[in-house]
Amino acid sequence: MPAWKKPTPRSSPSRLRAGSAPDFSDGVPRHRQRGRVHACAPPRSLRPCSLLVSRWRCLPSRPATVSVIFPLFRPWSPPKTTTKSKPSRSAPGIYGGFFDCDQKQREIESMDAQMGAPDFWNSNDRAQKHIAKLNGLKKSVLPVVGYQKKLDDIAVMIELMEGEDTAAQEAYDKELTGTLAALTTELDELEIASFLTGQFDRNNAIFSIQAGAGGTESNDWADIMFRMYSRWAERRNYTVELMDVQPGDTAGISKATILIKGENAYGYAKAERGVHRLVRISPFDSNKRRHTSFCAVDVVAEITEDIDVEVKEDDLRIDVYRSSGKGGQGVNTTDSAVRITHAPTGIVVVCQNERSQIKNKATAMVVLKARIYERKQDEQRAEMDKFYGEKGEIGFGAQIRSYVLQPYQMVKDLRTGISTSDTQGVLDGDLDRFVNAWLRAGCPRHRNKEIQMDE
Structure with missing residues (x-):
């Protein structure tokens, strides 16, 4: 096989830009793919989902791991290579962001356990401060976790569309469009909330x-x-x-x-x-x-x-x-x-x-x-x-x-x-x-x- 027909990717999997296809398709170079559509690529109407998830990955207020990224982009993943690459931003501990949900969820569980201690209510002032801090942690973590669950639902919806006929895909597409519009608005609110990191931002x-x-x-x-x-x-x-x-x-x-x-x-x-x-x-x-x-x-x-x-x-x-x-x-x-x-x-x-x-x-x-x-x-x-x-x-x-x-x-x-x-x-x-x-x-x-x- 000539060297120019070998499907060699131009970038490693971890550095592949979200929402873009690799620079090869079935062993055919890019300049010979005129008019061809990648067999595994989703319809054009689903491309906004890629952009939404790309924004979600860059948002500082997301969880440390976002498992929905990989199911959404699985059809476009390039072949595995032995090239050593840098760790991705979605790897645990690499990009936890402002909320760092994994750490704060463990902190919430620990604080909930402390409330069950027999001497918890011995000091009313200390108990009130403890409860106020716990409520603040829950308010910051729960919306982000809920957003990730909604992204998981979108991933399931996309997988269901793959084996359906045209009429069913149109119905899924209509439902997905409305869901993406609502998620975009919610993502904007989470993005703004991630900027409120000041010492007194929560105060009156x-x-x-x-x-x-x-x-x-x-x-x-x-x-x-x-x-x-x-x-x-x-x-x-x-x-x-x-x-x-x-x-x-x-x-x-x-x-x-x-x-x-x-x-x-x-x-x-x-x-x-x-x-x-x-x-x-x-x-x-x-x-x-x-x-x-x-x-x-x-x-x-x-x-x-x-x-x-x-x-x-x-x-x-x-x-x-x-x-x-x-x-x-x-x-x-x-x-x-x-x-x-x-x-x-x-x-x-x-x-x-x-x-x-x-x-x-x-x-x-x-x-x-x-x-x-x-x-x-x-x-x-x-x-x-x-x-x-x-x-x-x-x-x-x-x-x-x-x-x-x-x-x-x-x-x-x-x-x-x-x-x-x-x-x-x-x-x-x-x-x-x-x-x-x-x-x-x-x-x-x-x-x-x-x-x-x-x-």
Whole structure:
């Protein structure tokens, strides 16, 4: 047999790119295969499955071993060779990813066994922390394991299609198309969840919305953003608690602080930290001129008791006063509102959402500790920027997102370049496209100067 007819593969099995056929077919070279289809290749309608599994292999949040890869690509496997190859990424222990399901499943079993110990409930605080950690492990592992089972079901479906007639294959193909669409959406959610690896990403988020220069127009813009984040929290089934609000002189609000409670609330909400710019024809201008307004958003994680933030009593100035209200029966007749000022940093926290001064003080202390911790983190990042990167601007010259309502409609993130003309949808809380793109981009903290700002 001539040498050019020998079916010698161009790459080893472990380095074969997922979703591609080897460079040979029945001993016929590639340049003589015109119009021929590999006898073992699945129909073209099934090729998206190959792409889906290829993404699954590259996802850091998948299990250490994905057995479904090999049944799906078995028809396209090249002949076995004796060439020594590097271990594949799907080998156990080579690419466990962020979740490392095998290790965490063993940890779950161990923690379940510890709950059966006679002295487990001797310390209620320790037991509650143990249960919280166990629930967190289960929430991170179970979706990934469930996704692998669904891929196994697809592999079985493909094997069943091989021996069926054309009509049956069309029925399987229709069912498989719908299943792949749902799995693609679920894979996107798992991919985004794999980016939430920060120490406090699972914590609740504290939003502080501050109107910038611009008077009534900026106060109204702060009120619009307050509504936007409340709607965003509702879309994600989070709960919103109003901690403090200061109304504007004519309209809107000058400042507001809200607490958003939910799983991974801070992990997603931290994408909104920065200055937001609004361009529109102001309804408060009788001449109908176009105005530019700014609003600063600060997002910090709610610090739990596990994190020790030292706050000395001598550094605090605590003022109490009567909280503002609508009057009538709703007026507060006691000094329940609390304002705490931290002298070393100048941080001021106000809380007046409860009628109890004790509860307001406790809530204000939680917010104060969170902001002090975030301030320390910012100082550390600033020190690192001196050596490893350019220090970003602080103030209203460093917008992270631009909202243009007139003369055209466009919302554009200046860190990732993601934009949309659905301005009303964004103002109604549809922020996931910007948050997800920011997480995929590596959580950039400053505006990308290569992205032009729309005027």
